[in-house]
Amino acid sequence: MPQLRILDRSQSESSKVAWIATVAFVFAAGCAGIRHNQEKTDVLEARRLSQRGLDAIHDERYGEAEAHFRDAVNRCPDDINSRYQLANCLWKRGDRQQAIAQLLEAIRADGEEDVEMLVELGYMYANAGELDNSFQIAERAIRAAPDSTAAWQLRGDVLNETNQFEAALASYQRALAYERDNRRILIACAEAYHQLDRPERVLSTLNHVDRLGSPGPKAEQSVVLKSIALRKLNRHQEAAMVLNRRHQIQPLSGDGLLELAECQLAIGQFAQAAQTVQAADQHLTHRSQQQRSKWLHARIASSSTEPPLR
Known part of the structure; x- marks a missing residue:
């Protein structure tokens, strides 16, 4: 009678483990492949939605654009471009705090200190009146890229807004060292x-x-x-000439016209100054401009007997 072959137990267990490991590897590889394909599909769909958003912005359909960008972000939360475009769209719509939040999230998702996005965030803070935050972002951008013209310019602009003119000049001069x-x-x-x-x-x-x-x-x-x-x-004639030359190329704004009127007044061109102030009055919206106009009208009325400056 043929003898039955008894399989060694240790051999049986190791074979079972090997089989399970093989199945697990194949399953994991399959899942990873599925996840990879799904992520790739999500990224492509997010980009398609973002493009539709950009098309809507081009046609000034900002509400529709925002909806497309939000769909893109929901589809692929880590897609930096979609969040960046959503931030810009929200800013255009006047939702400043949400725009800042989305840009912050885009910078976080990027995982690196993207200087371009940091500088844009800094200007968002500045335009929202958050100058302390803007300055901190400028410093952060400079640490990330010490030779960035835009980062030093942002720092200078914030300092200029806070009337720190000497410090602003130092930052501008550093920026000009890289782009004179x-x-x-x-x-x-x-x-x-x-x-x-x-x-x-x-x-x-x-x-x-x-x-x-x-x-x-x-x-x-x-x-x-x-x-x-x-x-x-005291180079009044030259001052008037500079402004007149610009005015011939392109009409001056209210501020430019007020400055021209002051130059004309200084060199004794009273009639021209009066006409210039009247032209400026049609463009003045700010109280300070209106006060300057009123002062010039009074000066013109009382200056016809005064000798002109040269």
Whole structure:
């Protein structure tokens, strides 16, 4: 009679463990694959929804855009782009605190100190009147990228808003060390020099801006600052000429017209000054502008017998 082969128990148990391990590995790999595919599907759907949101923003359908971005975030909560776009949409709709919250969440989800998003968050805080938070974000952005022009500019802008003009200048100059021909920062420097009553530095800074070529952004602010600096140096004719030249290229705003009227008044062009103030009056919305207009009207009325300044 053939002998029955008795299987060793230890061999049987190890075979069972090996089989279970194999099944577990295959199952885990399958689950991981399913999860990966699902995550990939969620990311693609979030991006599709975000694109629909961007299309809606392009057509100024902000409510619809917000709905698309929220759907994208719900579909893929860690999608940084969707949260970033939702934050910008909420800001455009005037929901500032929610916009800040979403941008903070986007920065958290990114896991790295994205300087571009930090700087945008800093300006959101500043525009919401939260200057302390804005300054802290500027410092955080600088720690993340010490050579970031935008981060140093943000720091300077916050300091400028809090009337710390010397400190603001130091930050602007650090920003210019990395981008010396940045027009916006140069004009911000000129504004700080103006606040510090340093007209010569205002002029030298704005002359650098002029050498950059085409006027670019903040062109009127630049010529108004130059005019004020020239007036402070008793160069009234030049001040009027600078403003008239700009006015011929593009009509001046209310502030620009008031400055032009003051220059015309100083050089004895009383009739032109009166006409300029009247033109400015149509554009004045702020109390300070209206008070300056009233003062100029009174000066013009009483100055026709005074000798002009040159």
